[in-house]
Amino acid sequence: MNTLKNTLRLSFLVLGLSHALYGAETAENLPPTPPEFNMKALGEIPILHEGRVKPLYTFARIHLLAFNGKSSLDGMNAMSWLMESLYDHTSAFRRRIFNIADPAATDALGLERREGHRYSFEELARGLESSKDFLQKLFEMKENDRTATQNTLVELAEKSVRYEEISQSLVLFFPNYGVHSKKIATLLGIEADHGISFMELRKNHTFETSLKALYQDKTKKLDDSEKSEIENLVSHWVHDQQAVNTQIFRVIPPQWEQSQDVWLSPTGLISSGLGSPATSQYLRLWESLYDTYREKDLKAWSEISEKLLIEAQNESRPIVRTWRIQLENIYNGFDFFTKSLTFYILAFLLLSLSWLMSPKRLTQAAWVSLLVGASFHLVGLVLRMTIMMRPPVSTLYESIVFVGLIIVVFSIILESFRKDTLGILMGSLAGGVLQMISLRYETSGDTMGMLAAVLDTNFWLATHVVCITIGYGCCFLTGLLGHLYLILRLVKPNEQKKADEIHRNMVGASLIALFFSMFGTILGGIWADQSWGRFWGWDPKENGALLIVLWLLFLIHARLAGMLGKTAHAAGMVFTNVVVALAWFGVNLLNVGLHSYGFTSNIAINLGVFCTVETLFAAFFFIAVRRKYEL
């Protein structure tokens, strides 16, 4: 069944590609950047995508991020790119939007290796078309049986299908059909030299029959240009019939009381027959943007866009809260997390410089920079919570952002107690690294996705998940202090007093980490008891949380019992990072049990590297410090 589905998907792709190749131009002939149309109003239009009503700007942004890895392209923002994809295929299909970083994948598709790794839809289509038999076999294989490059190829095929689906969302409403020959026009019952849309032609019930008859009937004496026009029409017609099924562009709000959840794409609206006078008016506005885009009429574009937004808001008002849509666009447009990352990096650089020159001013500047970064971080998170009306952590992506903030907040508290730059160092370092990791997750789709039924509970997300992630944050903070203690002991033997202070801080942080990890784990058990009927099921995610608690219990008690000296204790705390990383990401790789919703396929290598480096660090410094002091 799955194979059949894939085959159908692939056949659609191939059909689409052949259309894309029609009139293909060379890749070197790059399209010009379109003029700066006003996209503000269009960006606020609500669209249903992956179960959530979101602004069109978010829809554009997550797709551009998924294809290109960046949220802007060739000086265009995501909305400009989306409108070009909808209204100007000639340019859009030649724009290099697909990021293919794996050179083996470009080789397999017969594409040239290129600096920047960006390829146009046209190029990708050509590559996929030439490899369609090979791709068909890949689709039939299980994901685990394919190599990384083969998985990349399958992902590329899926992305190109999705891109084509987006690009075809409105095409049936544009006057793309036309013939020069009066003879053919008469036979088909249309006007010569006059553009007409697929949807208009579909209303003419005799057109398809006439076209088919003309294509098959060899008795009519047609010259070569007439034959060519007929073949073109047939090719378009066959392709556009597939486009009737495009559902991705669900910008039409529910029209009738009995279909409250049913948002439709323009083509879906026509085929479902759920239209109303209001939707006709709405669709006409989308159609009329076509001419203004092609004529580069910026003024008319703005006017129509405004009307479109008003129509969309009127139609969706009972269901969609406009302020949330606007807030989401502010969140996307301001890019709070990238800004916080910038300030964390700046804080780290300023602090590093302060070690070399004029410590006081640079330290103050680093401190301010950390605070500004934390403010952006916090505001971004609060905005997400307000938009989604749910607690800060419900997905893997959000857990990374939240853990980053927790470490930064605790570092700020530590710094305000100690005032010796230790907190600035840890906050800027951990905040920066985790924000970098989180930004990579943005390319995997909507970071505000809907939740599975069992997770859709604000009470438990606000208690168990928040506690567990605060626990992760505190553990990493403890681990960082462990690193600093070991480095200080090895590099600066004279500063034992400072090292002891750090060790004491580390013990304090580990107690806080234990509190949140244990409380979070128990709360998780209670949630499981409420949802699945058992407090503890030895599920991998539960075991991961338990491992953190047990490891912290061991370290704390072993230190109290005198089994571990300060150096061994600090090395153990460094290893806490490994335990937390395994509990956080590693257990998802097992893909077993009720918690296996957070599966991520590309993290195994990064996780392996992290765990190895941390283990080696702990082992090396433990041995080196012991040798140095002959412990």
Add this chain to the structure above:
Amino acid sequence: MTKNNIATRIISFLKSSELFCFAVLWLIVLVFIGTLAQRDLGLFRAQQIFFSSFVWWWGFIPLPGAYPTMGVVFIGLTLKLVLDSTWKNGKLGVWITHFGGLLLLLGGFLTAAFSTEGSVMIGPGQTANTFTQEHRLELAVTEQTGKENDQVVSFGPVWLTPKSILKTPNLPFEIQVDRFFSNSEPVKKAPGTPAGDSKGFAAIFDLRPAAEPKGEEPSVAGIIFKVNATNPADASINGTYALFEDMPITQTLTTQNRHFTLEIRKARTPFPFSLELVKFEKSFHPGTGMARAYKSTVILKDGNLSQKVIIQMNEPLRYKGYTFFQSSFIERPEGDITVLSAVKNVGWTFPYISSIVMCIGLLIHLLIQTPKLIRKVEPKQ
């Protein structure tokens, strides 16, 4: 060495922090290995081997499972609390936390020892008063009385061992277990093989043991047994029989105008009331196949009581010590069948109480200790 000295040494050893630390380290090893093993063995089997066991085998070396390890922690902690508690202000949080830990372990023990869990499947308009335990088998002998309720005699897993003789006054025959397989496969006998005293399915097929399935694949239990009629006049039913789980054709026995069916099946546990499914509803996030909510509307019937109840995700039904959770559903054209998880757990309140106790304890300890630990310079004594 006096007896007192030995006892003191043992107690001292049991409550030592060193023993606690080694026990915790061993638990870490168990949890780590057991979690990795779930990928190949599946969740339940790995749990049985590493976590719900006294001993597990690494090759030919016996190693302690989670039960004795947690037992050591429990005993040590109890002794420490009773014998070593120093009632200083600074230690109050520590004492409360450890007491909470004890309660948690006690709750875990009660759950492991006395809880039963399974699932109930109810179609629209149907009523259920038993739940099926997924990991417990029984040999069920059902007398078909032709009345509303059939009489069932079932023999649990402890009876399903070779040479066990299963008999009750209600049955006109006894069953002697010959062989039992936790996973089996039926193999057709070669043509011409003498039937001997084999009857029914066993006359045509042999049952052979099969390797334990990997991961979450289900196993098919099988049993070979002899039937001996109590009354010599019914000797025609005597013979060797074989059954495996979910056999397409039911094995029947008829004697003295009494009709019996025999099955090896997942154990069914009755509960002292019944549930009738009114309707099962599911909803999806719009435009996706991703579930947003599942909900079962049921009528709880207990004697004269008839109460409408809604069971949905995160909102179970708790009644008379049993808890029912919305677990899954099966799509059917005539109406979806709801699947509810059913649990009877006498220790279910312990985690709630212990978590509150532990958190209060840790919070007190943190409030006392953390300011001292965060400050840059230690306060002067």
